[in-house]
Amino acid sequence: MDLIEVQFRPERGDDIAKIAEITSAAFGQADESHLVERIRASTFFVPDLSIVAELAGLAIAHVLLSRIWFRDRNGYLSDVLALAPVSVAPEYQGRGIGSKLIEHALLRATELGYASIILLGHPNYYPRFGFVPSDRFKIALPPFVTDQSAFMIKVLDPARSPSDGAIIYTPAFDDVC
Ligand SMILES: CC(C)(COP(=O)(O)OP(=O)(O)OC[C@H]1O[C@@H](n2cnc3c(N)ncnc32)[C@H](O)[C@@H]1OP(=O)(O)O)[C@@H](O)C(=O)NCCC(=O)NCCS
Known part of the structure; x- marks a missing residue:
């Protein structure tokens, strides 16, 4: 497989079952696949940012970026x-597809x-894409997170970087957080 043959596009209606299959296979459980379904059904879903990687017309990986709130110390949202999540079908992992998919998603965002x-x-994987520990921006650690270095942020527009506040997870995350 040549990475150049892998194409990226927003999900379509006929990808839904395949995305669930890839996600469950990648994580070895259905929780993350259910998360995708709940986000997709919510107002926080951004259709252009549910991105599929395909090879010869076959979906082999998926990443989802969804809207979430940041609340600063003055209560401004x-x-x-x-x-969350990003999934590469197990038989395609470790060949650079996840990295290309994430880079594509960052560009689209x-x-x-x-x-x-x-x-x-x-914490060993995401810094290569420019993610840094969120405490650099004084973003409070959510109560369910124990490892500070795992909670990361990538600032796309430094003029609007969140600072000094907390992430408010949307209801879709209730069962995974
Ligand atoms: C994590 C994942 C998206 C990476 O995609 P990929 O195509 O396999 O990875 P790439 O080939 O682009 O990059 C390989 C790197 O990913 C690392 N990696 C693979 N699986 C990983 C995992 N679960 N957590 C962290 N890093 C992982 C490898 O160690 C390798 O690191 P190196 O370049 O320093 O050697 C993919 O392996 C996957 O779907 N894993 C199962 C689901 C999962 O864990 N999702 C992410 C949760 S944070």
């Missing part, structure tokens, strides 16, 4: 994005005018 993206993920 603003939109940021949450990256920037083009759509979003200011920043938060995630809970592996």
